[in-house]
Amino acid sequence: MKGNVFIITGALGALGKVVAEEALSRGARVAGIDHAESQFAATAQRIEFGRIDLTDAAQAKEAIDAAAAHFGAIDALINIAGGFAFETIADGDPKVWQCMHALNVETALNASRAAIPHLLISRAARIVNIGATGALQAGPGMGPYAASKAGVHKLTESLAAELKGKITVNAVLPSIIDTAANRASMPKADSSKWVAPKELADVILFLASDAASAVTGALLPVNGRL
Template sequence: MQKKIVVITGAAGALGRVVADRALNEGATVAVIDHGRNDAPSTPQRLQIGGVDLSAAPQASKAIDDIVAQLGRIDVLINIAGAFKFETIADGNDESWETMHRLNLLTALNTSRAAIPHLVKSNAGRIVNIGALGALEAGSGMGPYAASKAGVHKLTESLAAELKGRVTVNAVLPSTIDTLANRRDMPNADFAKWVTPDELASVILFLASDAASAITGALVPVRGRV
């Protein structure tokens, strides 16, 4: 990741923080985008952009334009922004489906679309999305979330075909990620079987690296020890 300009969405979350720190440690300059306001000062290696609703295309475009104006280019986009909601179809409502679609799919779509012209100019443009193993075979209560993540899978495949030879586009498909929030929500689970943020970050940053130049359109399962 040495000397690459890496944009990470959802950087305030458990996974986003780890990916950003790992990219910095590997020599990248990082621009982090998040929905929440971020009052932390930017540094020459880390540009902080907060208060952005990436599900709104104009805000996504402005964030990308601001990054390019300050850093000069973009080499890698890592779309981590998203959310999870457990809700059965019978007891749920349309709002949950719309929210999952907006936060998981539209955030990745809008940011990717805004970044494409800049990624094409890079000698090694990369997009890495976050899908979900649960979108391959959705269980009870997973309908809205799984449908939105299945959309991310198809966005990944379609973009990879459109940008073949210019930008690689891949997705990681984690099982349950070992975060404090997931431990709190599932206290009786076997945490040792879950994939850690650091393990997932390793796969993400590999797909963003020069070593992965021949990989595009891949949906990479990251199961942990399930």
């Protein structure tokens, strides 16, 4: 992946930061897109676009076109931007379902649609999405989140079928990621069984690499030790 251009959405989050640093360490050039304020000045290897609402298709296209203009190409899109909410169906707010769909499905959809024209002219065209093992069998309180991540799974499969032979499209399905936020929300859980961000980043970057050129339409569980 040396010299390849990676766009990473949610690049300033706990997982996005690790994926960006790992990609840079392997010689890739990185364009980060995030809803938060940008934290980095543009360099020959890295650029950040902050204050971008990826649920807005126009903003997604503007940021991705700007990244392509900065580096002259796009070789991979890694859709990490998203969100989580926990509430029961009977007692919850229907608006949470809409929010989860927007944060998890629409962000990946808008970024993918904007990136596809650029990826079609790349030798190493890749899209990697973030699904969830919790969307395979939803538990109590997981309805809105699981439904939205199931949407990401089906988006991945549909794009893979539509773009077969042109762009590979895959998704990783982590269990619980070992982040500070998850440790704070589940202080009694055994975090040693969770997936470390670096472990998940390694799988994501494999799918974005030349080594995964024959893999498309895969929903790859990354369960840690659960």
